[in-house]
Amino acid sequence: MSINQSLREFISNCALPANEARILLAHLLERHYQLPRSALLSRDDMRLNEQAFEEWESLVSRRMNGEPIAYILGKKGFHNIELQVGPGVLIPRPETELLVEIALSEIAKLNKPTKVLDLGTGSGAIALSIASAAPQASLLATDRSAEALAIAKHNAHFLNLTEQVQFSQGNWYEAVSPQNQFDVIVSNPPYIANQDPHLTQGDLRFEPPSALTDYASGLSCLEIIIAGADKYLKPGGLIVVEHGFDQSEAVLELMKETDLIDVQAHLDLAGHSRAASGRKRF
Incomplete structure (x- = not known):
């Protein structure tokens, strides 16, 4: 490809799909x-x-x-915010915005200062989106990865949300402190089964495997999160998790087995069951 081309020609002559070429060129124009x-x-x-x-x-x-384009650009839009992302964290997906909307709906219903726990925060996408949209919420975001937490903390600082969102490794x-209880628990844990062929395809090849798969059936992390929810939820508190299609x-059966009530499935924009929620008894 020659330097003596116009932007229009760069897009039309590029081997990439036109929409991807435009994204990369727009990045260069801004930079x-x-x-x-x-x-x-x-x-x-x-x-x-x-x-x-x-x-x-x-x-x-x-x-x-x-x-992935998100890694090339070093950023990704999610819900109502923009996040720094890199190879140490999962790239936020549009379908995960469903968890944010469910949590925000619950916060609005409570209509009071609300405590929210985000388990496995990665880039901070869920926690920071909730904090940005709900100033009355205080959040604790956790991750076992120091690299992920460093990126999440950077995003919190960039978005001026450090007072509202705390982090714990x-x-x-x-x-989480055993004495701590929350109005809402949210989590998008690794739920792809080990050896799933999708792990070797597309963007997933570049993302941290530990953020994608539990190296087992795909349900082991969900089992831990759902089983432990009763201890960390306030009476009547809500837990919502993302899961595979x-x-x-x-997942609904796991919630029922742990005596959660008001167990519900939630559809993403494509019409797939993508999240499940349940409530601790009062």
Whole structure:
């Protein structure tokens, strides 16, 4: 690809899908020229300078090798915020916004200062989205990965949410004081079964395996989180977890077995059962 091409020609001649080429070019325009994405149209005859062109070739090469765009750009939009992401954390997915919406609905119903626990926070996507949208909520976000917590803390600082969201390192409830109880518990744990072929496909090849799979049936982390919820929920408190598209029945049964009430399945935008919720008895 020649440096003597316009933005329009870069997109049309790129080996990547046009939508991906536009995302990468928009990143370059912002980074090198402080121009908005709209410049792809308003200045589509523009040429890149040598430095920007070299970076363009590098970005295209990385994407052609399969690296996720979110990792290439170092950021990902989620719900109503933008997050720094990197190879140490799971890339936030649109379907996970369902957990945020369920939690926000519960917080609105309570209509009082609310305590929320986010187990396995990763980049902080769920906790920080809730905090951003619900100033009356205080959150504890946990993760066993120091690398993930460092990214989550950076995101909290960038979003000015450090007073509202606290962080703790540890494996699930091990990171939480036994005396601590919450109005809402949310979690998007690893739920892909070990040896699932999806782990070797697409973006998943680049993401941390421990954030994707439990190295077992796909249900072991969900079992721990659901089994421990009673101790850490206030009476009437809500737990909501994300799960795989084919795990709804099993997860709902886990909740019923632990004596949670008001057990419900929740559909994502594609119509798949993607989350389950239950409530501690009053």
